[in-house]
Amino acid sequence: MSKIPLNTPVLDPRIKRVDLESTYGTTAIGENEHWISWEVFHQKKRGDQHVHVGIVHAPDAQLALLFAKEQFGRRLACVNLWVTKSSDIFSFSYDDEDIFDNATAPEKQYREASGFRVMEKINRYKKSKQKA
Amino acid sequence: MYGGGYIQEEKQEATSPIDDSQKLAEFEARIDRGEKIEPHDWMPADYRKQLIRMIEQHAHSEVIGALPEGTWITRAPGFRRKLALIAKVQDEIGHAHLLYSAAETLGKSREQMINDLLTGKSKYSNVFNYPAKTWADVTVIGFLIDAGAIVNQVANSKGSYGPYCRALERICYEESFHLKQGHDAFITLATGTKAQHDMLQDALNRWWKPIMHFHGPPDKISEHTAKLMRWKVKMATNDDMRNQFLDMYVPKILEIGITIPDPNLKKNEATGQWEFSDPDWDEFKRVINGDGPCNAERLAVRQYVEEHGKWVRTAMMNPNQKVVIPFA
Ligand SMILES: [Fe+2]
Ligand SMILES: [Fe+2]
Numbered sequence: 001m002s003k004i005p006l007n008t009p010v011l012d013p014r015i016k017r018v019d020l021e022s023t024y025g026t027t028a029i030g031e032n033e034h035w036i037s038w039e040v041f042h043q044k045k046r047g048d049q050h051v052h053v054g055i056v057h058a059p060d061a062q063l064a065l066l067f068a069k070e071q072f073g074r075r076l077a078c079v080n081l082w083v084t085k086s087s088d089i090f091s092f093s094y095d096d097e098d099i100f101d102n103a104t105a106p107e108k109q110y111r112e113a114s115g116f117r118v119m120e121k122i123n124r125y126k127k128s129k130q131k132a
Numbered sequence: 133m134y135g136g137g138y139i140q141e142e143k144q145e146a147t148s149p150i151d152d153s154q155k156l157a158e159f160e161a162r163i164d165r166g167e168k169i170e171p172h173d174w175m176p177a178d179y180r181k182q183l184i185r186m187i188e189q190h191a192h193s194e195v196i197g198a199l200p201e202g203t204w205i206t207r208a209p210g211f212r213r214k215l216a217l218i219a220k221v222q223d224e225i226g227h228a229h230l231l232y233s234a235a236e237t238l239g240k241s242r243e244q245m246i247n248d249l250l251t252g253k254s255k256y257s258n259v260f261n262y263p264a265k266t267w268a269d270v271t272v273i274g275f276l277i278d279a280g281a282i283v284n285q286v287a288n289s290k291g292s293y294g295p296y297c298r299a300l301e302r303i304c305y306e307e308s309f310h311l312k313q314g315h316d317a318f319i320t321l322a323t324g325t326k327a328q329h330d331m332l333q334d335a336l337n338r339w340w341k342p343i344m345h346f347h348g349p350p351d352k353i354s355e356h357t358a359k360l361m362r363w364k365v366k367m368a369t370n371d372d373m374r375n376q377f378l379d380m381y382v383p384k385i386l387e388i389g390i391t392i393p394d395p396n397l398k399k400n401e402a403t404g405q406w407e408f409s410d411p412d413w414d415e416f417k418r419v420i421n422g423d424g425p426c427n428a429e430r431l432a433v434r435q436y437v438e439e440h441g442k443w444v445r446t447a448m449m450n451p452n453q454k455v456v457i458p459f460a
Contacts, residue, residue, distance in 0.1 A: 029243040094172060
């Protein structure tokens with residue numbers, strides 16, 4: 001690991017202030033030392049749904065809320081945030097994506113408003129009345 | 133900032149495990165259709181590896197990129213400039229958080245990434261190995277380095293990996309303020325007193341080479357761009373991004389009476405391509421590999437911060453620990 005050679009002109013005041021030589025070169029971050037992941041949900045205004053916006057790392061829910069406020073609540077409108085542990089989220093696998101194909105399948109038109117054409121029938125009726 | 137758009141290459145490519153060819157075909161078809169890839173989808177090992185490297189380097193660039201500007205907060209001229217700079221530096225650290233989270237979805241933990249930064253194993257954008265000697269340097273960074281990063285980030289936000297695209301969308305929104313405040317400070321110096329104008333000209337003269345390096349070596353000497361473009365990991369080549377940057381920003385520099393220290397810089401109207409002197413790619417390589425004016429200083433500051441923040445992190449990991457009242 002490289003050390004700052006003595007008499008290098010250094011511009012960062014933090015280096016000028018401390019004797020960096022004595023503390024430098026040994027740091028390694030332990031696993032989970034930067035904490036676990038939390039999913040953040042953002043509510044733009046009262047009455048809106050909370051919408052997922054991203055992740056923060058925190059040791060507990062309180063700090064997760066604090067970091068979420070800094071990350072996702074410091075710009076743009078916000079009235080409320082939720083956090084939940086990422087590990088508490090259950091989801092389908094994208095491998096099973098096709099189980100949802102049914103939702104928009106053409107043969108399911110009988111349960112859509114657009115699947116019913118009343119005007120055609122009304123017009124046909126009106127026409128037949130006129131002829132009569 | 134600050135994804136340089138240039139994915140620093142590893143010396144020796146580890147041989148990737150052989151990927152399932154049918155799955156690979158499906159994967160590529162999905163990308164061709166413009167679909168996004170999500171963390172738990174099947175993906176080629178090399179796609180995962182290149183994305184980790186790219187997003188990780190981008191995250192490190194945000195962290196290290198905040199250092200040269202961060203040191204100028206106390207010395208920024210005036211209260212409004214200080215406030216804007218504080219907000220910008222906070223944004224950059226926020227970008228790093230967003231990007232580390234995106235990279236983690238690919239299987240490398242944040243701790244591993246930070247350790248690789250601290251040991252010098254992972255790279256970050258090369259421009260931050262140069263010093264910000266005066267306030268004018270900060271305006272050059274805020275205007276032109278952020279501008280270069282935006283060209284790259286806007287392109288990449290249309291890439292194929294869902295979590296990275298989502299992070300970039302948010303980042304790009306904040307970058308628009310970075311660019312504007314940098315442009316404002318840049319114009320203020322350029323159109324101010326002679327001393328201010330000269331200070332800015334001097335800063336731009338020193339920064340021009342790193343700015344030309346920003347988007348990475350020319351396409352003809354950078355490897356495996358084709359595959360990364362096919363997989364929409366990279367959305368534009370280094371040369372294309374540099375050309376787009378010059379198109380947009382050279383006029384904005386010249387219109388306020390600042391000159392560019394390269395007599396050969398001109399646009400070839402026939403090809404639409406900018407032509408310029410060789411910006412010394414050997415220096416670029418030297419600096420990336422550790423031998424730049426500020427490499428050691430940047431890592432030393434990161435080391436210092438990690439080490440001296442450790443007790444805070446540890447304390448917060450044990451919220452139930454009883455407070456011990458001192459004996460005397
Ligand atoms: Fe920025
Ligand atoms: Fe940024």
